[in-house]
Amino acid sequence: MAGRFRSKRYKESLKNVPARPVTVEQAVPILKKFQLAKFDETVNLVVHLGIDAKQADQMVRGSLSLPKGIGKTRRVIAFAQGSNIEAARAAGAIEAGADDLIKKINDGWLDFDVAIATPDMMPKITRLGKILGPQGKMPSPKAGTVTTDVATAVREYAAGKVEFRNDAGGNVHAAVGKLSFPEHDLAANVHAFLNTIRRLKPATAKGQYIRKVTMHSTMSPGVPLDISHLDVETAPSA
Numbered sequence: 001m002a003g004r005f006r007s008k009r010y011k012e013s014l015k016n017v018p019a020r021p022v023t024v025e026q027a028v029p030i031l032k033k034f035q036l037a038k039f040d041e042t043v044n045l046v047v048h049l050g051i052d053a054k055q056a057d058q059m060v061r062g063s064l065s066l067p068k069g070i071g072k073t074r075r076v077i078a079f080a081q082g083s084n085i086e087a088a089r090a091a092g093a094i095e096a097g098a099d100d101l102i103k104k105i106n107d108g109w110l111d112f113d114v115a116i117a118t119p120d121m122m123p124k125i126t127r128l129g130k131i132l133g134p135q136g137k138m139p140s141p142k143a144g145t146v147t148t149d150v151a152t153a154v155r156e157y158a159a160g161k162v163e164f165r166n167d168a169g170g171n172v173h174a175a176v177g178k179l180s181f182p183e184h185d186l187a188a189n190v191h192a193f194l195n196t197i198r199r200l201k202p203a204t205a206k207g208q209y210i211r212k213v214t215m216h217s218t219m220s221p222g223v224p225l226d227i228s229h230l231d232v233e234t235a236p237s238a
Contacts, residue, residue, distance in 0.1 A: 014221050021226035024190045027215050028183045034220040040071070041179040041217035043186060047172045047197055048212040051205045058202040060172060061165035063144045067192050068185035070160040071178035077101065079117040079125050079139065084150045088116070091154035098124065105131060114157040115139050117146050136165065162193070172197060179217050190215065190225075 013034045022030070031043065051058040078088035078096040088096035094112060095101055098121065105128055115132060117125060117139035125139070132138040139145040143163045147153045157163075164174045176189040194213065201209045214222035 010219070010221065017221050017223060021224040023226055024187045024215075025183075027223045027225055028186045028190075030223050031215060031217055031220060032179060032183070034217065035179070037217075037219045039218075041219055042071075042175050043177045043179055043181070043215065043217050045172075045174050045176050045190060045193060046214045046216070046222070047174075047194070047210060049166060049170045049172065049197075049205075050208045050211050051166065051170045051202060053166055053168050053170045055204065057204050059166060060197065060200050060202065061140070061142045062196065062200055063161055063163040064192065064196050065156055065159070065161045066176060066189040068177060068181060068189050070162060070175050070189075071181065072160060073158055074113040074160060075111065076114045076116060076154050076158045077112045078150050078154055079115065079121040080150050081118070081120065084118055087151040088154050091151040092158040093154045102128065110135065110137075112137070114163065115145065116150055116153045116157065118148060118150055119146055122146060136163070176215075 016030065016033065018026075018030065049060060051060060053059070075094050076092065078084070078093045079098065079101060080088050080096055081098045085096045085098075093116070095104070102125060110131075115137050122139070129138055141147075143165070144161075145153065145157070145163065162174050162176075164172050166172050174193055176193055177186045181189075194210070197210065210227055213225040213227055215225055216222040
């Protein structure tokens, strides 16, 4: 966003961004003081990784249920057949089906957040890759959205399970809660997410893995986190 389009309150908040990275426990109260919007802002993390995003074996992708949730429900659909259709609906899927659901999406319907699929449906939905892939909604075994236990997956994602993957610049973006969360709850979610990222370090990634972490709310400037205090650094690869 160009500087001239930033609000006066945003510019004032910039003056309170620490000059040096701070710990998670220090960053959360700083973020809460900004309060730039009238709605309950989402708190996000941006993690810059030392990976080659062009290499398939260095992709960082996964999912996790944060210990304190993310403060909202998500709209989940399920590609399934037979009894799994009713199981998915009973678990909270807003839509569930096979060919009929595929056609609906091909016709332009994308009013959902997460798509779950049973393994037997994957050959049928590969054609949706060009539609769902760019939006990050294509079911994937690595993300836990392709599973035989469709009901459990629907319940977890509807409750706010976080799915993430690195972008072309080697960055991972994720929502970790709401600004209204108690400080210790937000901190717990941030630590849980960063520990998950740490465990997913690709074997072929060289040098420093987690290079920079910034936390921000929907409307606020970013607060840099001191990764040396997060126990997320890994020794450089040999």
